[in-house]
Amino acid sequence: MGIILGIDVGGSTTKIVGMRPNRELISTMMVKAYDQLTSLYGALGNYMDTNGLPLSDVEKIYITGVGSSYLSGSIYGIPTIKVEEFSAIGKGGLWLSGLEQAIVVSMGTGTAFVKAKGNEFMHIGGSGVGGGTLVGLGCRLTSADGFDSLCRLAEKGNLKNVDLTIGAITKQSISTLHSDITAANFANLNSDSTEADIALGLVNMVLQTVFTLGVFAARGTDTPDGPIVLTGSLTGLHQIDDTREAFSALYPNEFILPPHAAFATAIGAALHGC
Numbered sequence: 001m002g003i004i005l006g007i008d009v010g011g012s013t014t015k016i017v018g019m020r021p022n023r024e025l026i027s028t029m030m031v032k033a034y035d036q037l038t039s040l041y042g043a044l045g046n047y048m049d050t051n052g053l054p055l056s057d058v059e060k061i062y063i064t065g066v067g068s069s070y071l072s073g074s075i076y077g078i079p080t081i082k083v084e085e086f087s088a089i090g091k092g093g094l095w096l097s098g099l100e101q102a103i104v105v106s107m108g109t110g111t112a113f114v115k116a117k118g119n120e121f122m123h124i125g126g127s128g129v130g131g132g133t134l135v136g137l138g139c140r141l142t143s144a145d146g147f148d149s150l151c152r153l154a155e156k157g158n159l160k161n162v163d164l165t166i167g168a169i170t171k172q173s174i175s176t177l178h179s180d181i182t183a184a185n186f187a188n189l190n191s192d193s194t195e196a197d198i199a200l201g202l203v204n205m206v207l208q209t210v211f212t213l214g215v216f217a218a219r220g221t222d223t224p225d226g227p228i229v230l231t232g233s234l235t236g237l238h239q240i241d242d243t244r245e246a247f248s249a250l251y252p253n254e255f256i257l258p259p260h261a262a263f264a265t266a267i268g269a270a271l272h273g274c
């Protein structure tokens with residue numbers, strides 16, 4: 001007894017984590033969400049089996065994410081509590097980063113921005129530009145057939161072949177803007193641009209949009225220069241390191257990529273119980 005499960009049934013993937021009452025994280029697991037209820041029960045069975053845990057060890061389940069709305073009642077008779085997604089995002093982001101206060105960004109199918117301070121969580125707003133945009137446009141505009149193949153393609157791309165940079169449109173430096181900074185995403189797209197260039201251009205456009213909105217979200221708070229914690233599966237993109245470096249040079253905010261970032265929302269849900 002005593003194990004708390006946190007389950008985040010998102011628009012694209014279902015994440016499950018187990019925690020002991022002392023907040024020790026047992027392990028994490030992600031499954032792709034074909035349909036929300038099937039992936040929820042599949043993830044749960046897979047998780048218990050993989051970790052050699054009997055269901056009777058689970059004391060409570062805390063469930064969140066858009067897909068949690070499909071669940072009515074408890075799971076296998078175990079007390080099941082629904083957690084509001086934005087408080088799960090905020091709680092998970094703060095706990096993983098060890099911060100008291102931050103803007104927590106959930107980079108998922110879409111993107112959500114949460115102001116988190118102690119146990120207060122406020123949904124600042126969201127954007128439809130996220131991982132779903134990347135996969136949808138990427139699979140239509142290149143030969144990629146999913147997230148993984150799109151990422152492999154993007155690694156061979158060259159951003160200069162799709163994006164217009166500040167350096168390409170002016171000889172004078174503009175205030176603090178370095179010549180390599182994107183002036184307009186895809187404005188340099190031409191018949192020589194390869195599908196690898198397009199894949200990288202999409203990755204870059206989504207990341208830049210999320211980071212920019214994160215900075216603007218912080219500006220509307222009492223700590224405009226405060227830290228921005230990045231969570232969600234899109235944090236797994238390799239290119240995020242380059243985006244962090246570029247944005248750290250542009251803005252005063254610190255961009256934090258905590259461990260287990262893809263599981264922050266599921267962890268935040270579980271933390272409601274321990």
Ligand SMILES: Nc1ncnc2c1ncn2[C@@H]1O[C@H](COP(=O)(O)OP(=O)(O)OP(=O)(O)O)[C@@H](O)[C@H]1O
Binds near residue numbers: 107233
């Ligand atoms: N293994 C994977 N399977 C599917 N998508 C993945 C995977 N790894 C990374 N991604 C990317 O991450 C995005 C989903 O991110 P995440 O799992 O955080 O979202 P979600 O929680 O399902 O959605 P939301 O929070 O918006 O409801 C996908 O759109 C895709 O771009």
Ligand SMILES: [Mg+2]
Binds near residue numbers: 008010011109232265
């Ligand atoms: Mg999510």
